[in-house]
Amino acid sequence: MKYFKLSLICILCISIHACGSSKKVKLSDAPKHQLSVEEFQKEMNEEFKSEKSPLKPEDKEHFEGLEFFPINHEYQVLADFVRTPEEKPFAMATSTDRTPIYIKYGEASFELKGVKHTLSLYRNPKLSRMEQYKYYLFLPFTDLTNGNTSYGGGRYIDLLIPRGDKIIIDFNKCYNPLCSYNDGYSCPVPPRENFLDAEIQAGVKAWGDH
DSSP states (O other), X not given: OOHHHHGGGSSSOOOOOSOOOSSOOOOOOHHHHXXXXXXXXXXXXXXXXXXXXXXXXXXXXXXXXXXXXXOOGGGEEEEEEEEOTTOOOEEOXXXXXXXXXXXXXXXXXXXXXXXXXXXXXXEOHHHHTSGGGTTEEEEEEBOXXXXXTBOTTOEEEEEEOOSSSEEEEEGGGOBOOGGGTOXXXXXXXXXXXXXXXXXXXXXXXXXXXX
């Protein structure tokens, strides 16, 4: 995952591999999915303990690990992907006065617990000119757990541009903005259109008193 490399969207401490396979996209079975999410969590914790950690020195000193929701195979969804090529660049709000430019790249529609949802996927034109980020898509979202069991400002998921009309979204791999750990970071605020009227009880939980 290389969490902090992918977190170039945040202004401090501020790679993704090639575009997804042309093979038919399908969800991992439960055992493989479990192992994949466990590896994701392990890598996050290792990087939070490393010299690249976003934690404040006093927090890093006592850091024992992030808190995650229980891994739930149901939160790995196969979404229908639709490209939105006519979108115009816009300035995305952040936790500071910084306003990075993004473009809505497409929409992902899926069903979760019997309810249909649609989320917008974004691309940063500046990052997309860099070889290691040219296939990178950014998915910021908010949901009904925010401010309770998850960070109040929403969470993020990193994705790759799909080659077809399907894309896998695994909410078990969503993570907090770096500014939730340290206010020295400037992080994008999820656009209002990406609010999910549901409790996404997956991924990283709230940190500390946030």
